[in-house]
Amino acid sequence: MTLNSxxxxxxxxxxxxxxxxxxxxxxxxxxIFDRVIALxxxxxxxxxxxxxxxxxxxxxxxxxxxxxxxLIAFLGTIAFSFYLEKQNHDD
Amino acid sequence: xxxxxxxxxxxxxxxLAILFASIGILRMPDFYLRLSVTVKAATLGVGLLLIxxxxxxxxxxxxxxxxxxxxFLILTAPVAAHMIGRAAYIQRxxxxxxxxxxxxxxxxxxxxxxxxx
Numbered sequence: 654m655t656l657n658s659x660x661x662x663x664x665x666x667x668x669x670x671x672x673x674x675x676x677x678x679x680x681x682x683x684x685i686f687d688r689v690i691a692l693x694x695x696x697x698x699x700x701x702x703x704x705x706x707x708x709x710x711x712x713x714x715x716x717x718x719x720x721x722x723x724l725i726a727f728l729g730t731i732a733f734s735f736y737l738e739k740q741n742h743d744d
Numbered sequence: 745x746x747x748x749x750x751x752x753x754x755x756x757x758x759x760l761a762i763l764f765a766s767i768g769i770l771r772m773p774d775f776y777l778r779l780s781v782t783v784k785a786a787t788l789g790v791g792l793l794l795i796x797x798x799x800x801x802x803x804x805x806x807x808x809x810x811x812x813x814x815x816f817l818i819l820t821a822p823v824a825a826h827m828i829g830r831a832a833y834i835q836r837x838x839x840x841x842x843x844x845x846x847x848x849x850x851x852x853x854x855x856x857x858x859x860x861x
Binding site for chain 2: 659671674684
């Protein structure tokens with residue numbers, strides 16, 4: 654069993670299953686905070702998938718996209734928490 | 745050959761850590777427990793996968809890039825988790841009924857009432 658087929662048949666399916674499980678929480682999530690951290694986890698797993706895919710195809714250019722995605726995930730979570738902290742519900 | 749075995753072991757541990765983070769975010773009963781599980785395990789898993797990428801490619805630029813991504817993740821994940829946890833506490837997200845210690849509750853300015861699950 655070569656390393657490429659190991660990545661294909663073991664590592665990438667595990668990561669895909671992780672994305673599906675996190676997406677169930679994103680769909681169910683009782684409050685918006687659960688959805689925000691589920692989205693953050695999905696983007697973090699996406700960085701891992703891009704890394705494994707760049708190892709698999711021997712293209713190191715994909716790691717640039719992983720870096721940009723990490724930056725976008727951080728900014729998105731910060732923006733969500735900044736505005737969710739300021740909302741007031743007087744109902 | 746030795747490098748292949750090391751890569752297989754590291755990537756397996758990383759993928760399993762990410763899988764445990766996903767199971768944790770699905771199965772934990774509380775927002776704070778979900779946050780606590782998710783951030784640490786996912787950061788560990790992605791860091792191990794990035795170490796795999798740094799070992800695979802022989803160029804120095806790829807190693808530098810992988811170290812930069814890992815450093816950025818380790819630096820920003822706790823900050824983001826702290827911000828979203830603070831926002832959730834201010835917005836009075838309920839804690840689990842098994843929570844026994846709440847230090848901010850004693851100060852009397854913020855109360856986070858328990859919910860019966």
